Amino acid sequence: MSVRDNTNRRLKEVLDIMAAGSWLDEKPNGGEVLAEATARIPFTKEESELLSGGIPRGHKNLTKATADLVKAGWMSKGRSGWAITDNGLRATVAFDTVEKLADALSNGTLIPEGTPLPQKPADAPAAAAAKKAPAKKAPAKKLSATQKPAEAAAEQQQAASGVTPENQPASVALVGDFGTKLGASGNWDPSHSAVQMDLDSIGGLWQLTADLPRGHYSYKAVVNGSWDENYGAFGVLDGANHEFSHAGGTVTFHYNHATKDVLRG
Incomplete structure (x- = not known):
């Protein structure tokens, strides 16, 4: 079976996975969808070969192919999920x-007029109801006599990020092939000050804003200044590089130490 055939098989799995998630009103993370699709249809030896950006050939082919689903109007991608x-x-x-x-x-075949929506699985309503059931909230933390409301709000937002201040790393560097464009002496160097991200003490996220020219870029997040702990696409330890095409201008990167992933905004 050819590489293209395998990509098509995984693309069908992506759509089926998304359809199954819709019964639970889920917007899954793109990485979760791709990981499940590749688990169902594993990469061949050829597809497992790493390309220049450190990404398996099969992964890049599938990611690119999902754009066809978006173009057809069958799915959408956003920061909140797919x-x-x-x-x-x-x-x-x-x-x-x-x-x-x-x-x-x-x-570019259109869906025949009158095609019905698929029927929900018999157990979907119960699953959806269970998912929508409100979770029990922990009792609100009472202010100490000396704690100010602003400080309490900061604590609550930090908790919402999923990482408490004491569990944050000492530093996070955004390293990639654009280091020199940020003022670093070289690319992929986590020690240079120009690529260090700043921690938002209220939101609990690390952030770096850059003005980049038009181009295609690759990057990773390096924690505590050492390549021993680095995170690639979808927050995978030692994973494939993040890659994106940029039209030129300002872009802001956000790193969440709870998910180990970097989002752009």
């Missing part, structure tokens, strides 16, 4: 095999 559209759900009915799905995406 979501399947109603037409995406109908596509799972109209193009219910890998071959039909691949042909539809390749030829």
Whole structure:
């Protein structure tokens, strides 16, 4: 089976995974969807080969192919997660095999008029109800006699980030092939001051804002100044590089030590 065939099989899995998540009103993280799809259809030896950016060939092919689902209007990608559209759900009915799905995406085939939405699995309503049930909240922490309201608010926001101040690393560097554009003496150097991220003591996230020219860039987050702890795409330890194409201008990177992932905003 060819690389393209395997990519199409995983693309079908992506749509099916997204459809299953829709019954629970979920917007899964893109990394979770891709990881599940590749677990169902593992990479071949050829697809496991690392490209120049440190990303497996199969992973890059699949990530690129998901853009076809967005272009077709079958799914959307956002900072809050990925979501399947109603037409995406109908596509799972109209193009219910890998071959039909691949042909539809390749030829721009429209979903036949009158195609119904797929029926929800019998256990979906109960699962959705359980998911929507309000979680028990921990009792609100009372202010000490000397604590100011602003300090209490800061503590609450830090807790919401998932990492308490004492568990934050000493430093986080955003290293990549744009280091020299930020003023560093070289690229991929976590020791240079120009690539150090600043911790927002209220929100609990690390941040770096850069003005980059148009281009395609790769980067990772390096914790505590050592490559012994570095995180790539989807917050994976020693994982593949983050990659993105930039139209030029200001971009802000946010690192969350709870997820070990870097988002752009």
